[in-house]
Structures are given as structure tokens and as C-alpha cells.
Amino acid sequence: MEKTKVTLNVFRFNAETDYLPHYDTIEMEVSKDEVVLDVLNRIKWEHDGSFTYRRSCRHGICGSCAIKVNGRSTLACKERMVDMIELFGNELTFDPVSRSRAIKDMVVDKSDFWKKHDSVIPYLKADIDEHPESENIVPPQEAEKLEEADYCIQCGCCYYACPVVNEANEDYFGPAALVKAYRFTSDSRDSAKKERLQIVDKLSVGVWDCVKCFECTQACPKELDPMSKITKLHNQLFEEGVAENNVASRHAVGFKKSIEKHGLLDEGMLVAYSEGCAVFKHVPEALAMWKKGKIVMPWDMPKSKNLDEIKKLIKISSTAKF
Amino acid sequence: MSLKYALYTGCTARESTPELLKSTMAVAEKLGIELVLLDEASCCGASHLQDFDDFLSLVLNARNICYAEKLELPMITICNTCQLNTALTKKRLDENPELKERVNEKLGEVGLEYRGTVSVRHFLYALIEDYGLENIKKKVTRPLSTINIAPFYGCHNIRPSELHHHFNRTKESPYMPTSLDDLIEALEGNSVDYEHKNRCCGFHVDLQAPKTANRLSGNALVDAIDNNADVMVTPCPLCHLNLDVKQHAAAKEVGREINLPVLHLPQLIGLALGCTPEELGLNHNVTDVTLV
Numbered sequence A: 001m002e003k004t005k006v007t008l009n010v011f012r013f014n015a016e017t018d019y020l021p022h023y024d025t026i027e028m029e030v031s032k033d034e035v036v037l038d039v040l041n042r043i044k045w046e047h048d049g050s051f052t053y054r055r056s057c058r059h060g061i062c063g064s065c066a067i068k069v070n071g072r073s074t075l076a077c078k079e080r081m082v083d084m085i086e087l088f089g090n091e092l093t094f095d096p097v098s099r100s101r102a103i104k105d106m107v108v109d110k111s112d113f114w115k116k117h118d119s120v121i122p123y124l125k126a127d128i129d130e131h132p133e134s135e136n137i138v139p140p141q142e143a144e145k146l147e148e149a150d151y152c153i154q155c156g157c158c159y160y161a162c163p164v165v166n167e168a169n170e171d172y173f174g175p176a177a178l179v180k181a182y183r184f185t186s187d188s189r190d191s192a193k194k195e196r197l198q199i200v201d202k203l204s205v206g207v208w209d210c211v212k213c214f215e216c217t218q219a220c221p222k223e224l225d226p227m228s229k230i231t232k233l234h235n236q237l238f239e240e241g242v243a244e245n246n247v248a249s250r251h252a253v254g255f256k257k258s259i260e261k262h263g264l265l266d267e268g269m270l271v272a273y274s275e276g277c278a279v280f281k282h283v284p285e286a287l288a289m290w291k292k293g294k295i296v297m298p299w300d301m302p303k304s305k306n307l308d309e310i311k312k313l314i315k316i317s318s319t320a321k322f
Numbered sequence B: 001m002s003l004k005y006a007l008y009t010g011c012t013a014r015e016s017t018p019e020l021l022k023s024t025m026a027v028a029e030k031l032g033i034e035l036v037l038l039d040e041a042s043c044c045g046a047s048h049l050q051d052f053d054d055f056l057s058l059v060l061n062a063r064n065i066c067y068a069e070k071l072e073l074p075m076i077t078i079c080n081t082c083q084l085n086t087a088l089t090k091k092r093l094d095e096n097p098e099l100k101e102r103v104n105e106k107l108g109e110v111g112l113e114y115r116g117t118v119s120v121r122h123f124l125y126a127l128i129e130d131y132g133l134e135n136i137k138k139k140v141t142r143p144l145s146t147i148n149i150a151p152f153y154g155c156h157n158i159r160p161s162e163l164h165h166h167f168n169r170t171k172e173s174p175y176m177p178t179s180l181d182d183l184i185e186a187l188e189g190n191s192v193d194y195e196h197k198n199r200c201c202g203f204h205v206d207l208q209a210p211k212t213a214n215r216l217s218g219n220a221l222v223d224a225i226d227n228n229a230d231v232m233v234t235p236c237p238l239c240h241l242n243l244d245v246k247q248h249a250a251a252k253e254v255g256r257e258i259n260l261p262v263l264h265l266p267q268l269i270g271l272a273l274g275c276t277p278e279e280l281g282l283n284h285n286v287t288d289v290t291l292v
């Protein structure tokens, strides 16, 4: 069978004995049918028996085998080596999903991941009839509303790709926990929808701290599009009247207000409306912008042509209230 | 070669980044590309309106596309987030006849119909795919050969890749994008390789989580500087607002001095094509552009 030669740089670290990590360089030939996990096995079997990684099902179900290949979140038992070579060439670097959380080689401490998972009430809350006369049937159209959020395997590929969690705000729940929240807020049997929505509405931990970068959507091996679930959670916050009146919710609503008035966005008005009294903190920036001719005065605010059309469409197409 | 497009400017280019619209028009003129401004278009909702009202966001974005369809011209955008929202709308309507009908029911009330007949691409990809890098290279009168240029791609042009591969012939890798690097090379500049080139600037949480936004922008700027960048370039005006206008705040957050000029994509191209600083609106950039 046709084989391809690869050079692997493999992250090695033992938190108990090492001060710093290092990389082992290993050359091997891989065949077309090998997945990344096969190569992890071969590193252990053929090169160094102490090499450590997690795996169990080898079927993309247990969610334990995620690593990073050239920085890309990768479910090792799912991705073929040939595809990695096509993406990144013949020199590949294997890292744990998070270097800063590494315990041993590819094994990371996932405790923050699970803590956030636990924060969103990750189970069904419902009054269960303990002696039902027949099965509790969920009709297909109800099940579809989950949009496969229940297929999540908690692999963390999305979580460790999320720049907010990993570079900026470690309190942010991150995509996996939010997918889990959506899995239950969209379940018609659940009775804790509002409670859960209140949890994800909180600033600094919940949906409002997502930067909309789509790293999670790109990373998810089950193609669950976590980012779109976050959008749906936003929608539910407004539908259920849970969204608190704060800078973040006013920012979303402010777009409609501005489009209604100008067609275009009135940037200054949006900031003022969203921030309320706190708008003063933007003064230095506004001044710098003004000096560079970047501030449009209210009387010069451009408007879309055929604005009446836009106004009418907003009137007849609006589906949400704040 | 005669190329003609319907230009969806988005809001930013008409307000806080006038230099983007100016430089886009200047570059189009140099290259002999005809741009028809879609003055009827509204805001795309900047990926926030849909958080509040998804259906309304669809209707408004579909309406914008209708005006390009009326002109029978391919539509181009000059903002990554406009591109994302317009492309997402188009894909959802094209793939879901029932949704399309619901949207058209509303549009019908103002005498419009979304048909799905025109393409929607960011100017960057229209240039690469229709005009061609080779042809751009031929037009270079002031090669950028002494300048190290850090490309900052911006999330919404490269992720989710499935969406963008649907509309662009360029199959940009979301992990190792190359289009901007290729363009920089065509302008005879030196493209800077750095880890943050495909990362997020944090723009969308500027108001509710400024620390996050400043941290992400700061990390990207510092990474570019540490890899010897003289200047950064981005195809997205929202990234530009964070990287340029808010550079000071970003520097403070990451505890580093930062003084890196950030150019809009057409400003960079315009420099190489011999446009004047005035034509490119360089006076509007907050971090002074001193390399010319």
C-alpha cells in the first residue's frame, strides 16, 4: 500500500517531574487508512512506551481523544493522517488540546471544562411520572428543535479552540457548556428553561461574551455548529423575557432602532443607547476619532435610499420584543 | 478586462472608516473596475441584530441582495461581517425554499423579490478570482519591497470555511490562510508570518467585555510586532476599528507599547498602485501611517 513519510514533533511533558515540556521528533511512514489515533498508538508501541494519551471508543463517541495537530483541534480517532498532511504538509506537530493544562503528554486537566458544564444544569428537569402507563414519546418535530445538540461528546475541541476562554477571560463558559445549555433549553420536556437562560444571560460568563469568531464551529468534529446554538440562546433570552436590560442586550436591540431610523447604523447613537450613562468612558476614543474625521455628526448622518421600504419591512417582519 | 460590481459598502465605510470607501473607489479606478454603489441597502445587522430578531435580519439582508439582483451585477462587500451576514442569508434562503417564501412574502409588500441570482463575495476574493494577482502585479508602480506587512485576515472571511468555500472559488484554509499573503507578495511586499493572523480581534464584545476585546487585539498586534511587522493590513473595517482606533487601549491591556500602522486592504493596494495618500484617506488612520 502507498505510504507517505511524515516528521512528527510530539509534545512531551510530565507535570510530576518536568519543569518544562520538550518535543520529540519522530519520523514514520503512514498509510492512507491510518487515523491520527493510529499514529498515537504507534508512537507508544514503536517509540516510547511512556507516551501518554486518552482514548477509549475509537469511534468518535467517547470524546476522550482530542489533541491539537498544528494548532488545530482534532479528534484523533476521526481524522485521517492523509487529510492532516493535505492541510499542513508533511511536518506535523502534535500538542495536547491545551498546553497550559497539560498533565502528561497529550493528557490535559479538563476540570475547568467540566466545572462549566456543571454550571448550566446539564440534566433534564421535569416532573416524571414514576409509574407511566405508556412510553414518554417525544415527537420528531420536537426532537428536531435540539438541532443535534444532544450529539455532543464533550470532546472539548471547541472549548480549547475558543480564544475568549484561552486568551482573555477564563470565566467564560465557552461553547461546549453553552451547547449543553441549549440542548436542554430547547427540550420541550424540560421545566428549567428560564433558570438555565438566566445563567447563560450573566455577563462575563454567558452568551454575551462570545466574540463570534466561529472557531468552535470550525473545530467541532460532530459538526454541531456551536456558534449557531449560542445565537439561538440569545433568541431564547428575548423570547422568554429573560434578557436583562444591560449594555449587551441594548447593543443587540439598538441595531433595530438605528436601522429603523436611518437604514444604516448610527454608530454614535448605538454606543450611547447601549452604554446609557456609562457612555462618558468612550470620550477619549471619540475625541481621537473626531480629530481624524471619523465621527459623523447627527445632522450629516447618511440614510439608506428608499428608507420607507425598510421602515415598512421592520414593521411587518419583526418577531422579537424587548 | 471590464469588471463591474454592485458594491455593498456597509455602514462603517460611510461613517467611522471613510478611508475604506475612499480607497476602495481609488483602487477600483486604477484597475478599471466599475463599482455601482448600493445606496438603498441597509445595515446587515453586524451579527448582533440576528441575536435579537433572526427573521428580521434575514429579511433586511435579503432586501440588500435584491438591489444587486435588480442591477444584475455580482455583489461585493468590503467588510468581513457584512460578507458573513449576506452570505449566511443567501445560503439559508437558497437552500430552504420554505424560508425563502416566507421572506419573499414580506419583501413582496414593498415590491421586491429575492431570487438568488447574484453572487456575493468580499472584494478581496473578487480581485483575486476575477482580476487576478498576475494582473494586479502588472499595475504595481510603487513596489512595497521595503515593507514587512502583517496580514490580519479577520474571522468572518475565513470561518466557517464551509460557508466561504460555497461562495469563493478560492478555497481558503481557515488554519493557514494565504490569500492576503499572496496579494502582499503580488504587490512585492514581504508578508509576515505570525500565529495570530487568522485569529479574532474581539470587536463584537467591545461594549460589554472591553477587556476581552483589548486583550485579543493586543495579542495580535504584539505578535505581529514581535515578528518584525512594519504595518498590518486587514480586509475588515471592524477589525480595523479595534486594531487601529483602539490600539492604545489594547496596548494598555497587554502592557506593551504599540505603535503599528494598520491599513485597510484597498489602502495597501492603492499605495502599490501609486495612489496618493489623500486618495487613500491615510489622514483618517488613527495610528499615523509614516512609511510613505
Ligand code: SF4
Residues within 6 Å of the ligand: A158, A161, A162, A163, A164, A165, A174, A175, A209, A210, A211, A212, A213, A214, A215, A216, A217, A226, A227, A230
Ligand atoms: S464563536 Fe464564541 S464560543 Fe465559539 S469559539 Fe468564538 S468566542 Fe468561543
Ligand code: SF4
Residues within 6 Å of the ligand: A151, A152, A153, A154, A155, A156, A157, A158, A159, A175, A176, A179, A219, A220, A221, A222, A223, A224, A226
Ligand atoms: S460541541 Fe462539538 S467540539 Fe464541542 S465538545 Fe461537543 S462535540 Fe466536542
Ligand code: FES
Residues within 6 Å of the ligand: A054, A055, A056, A057, A058, A059, A060, A061, A062, A063, A064, A065, A066, A075, A076, A077, A078
Ligand atoms: S477514542 Fe473515543 S472519541 Fe476518539
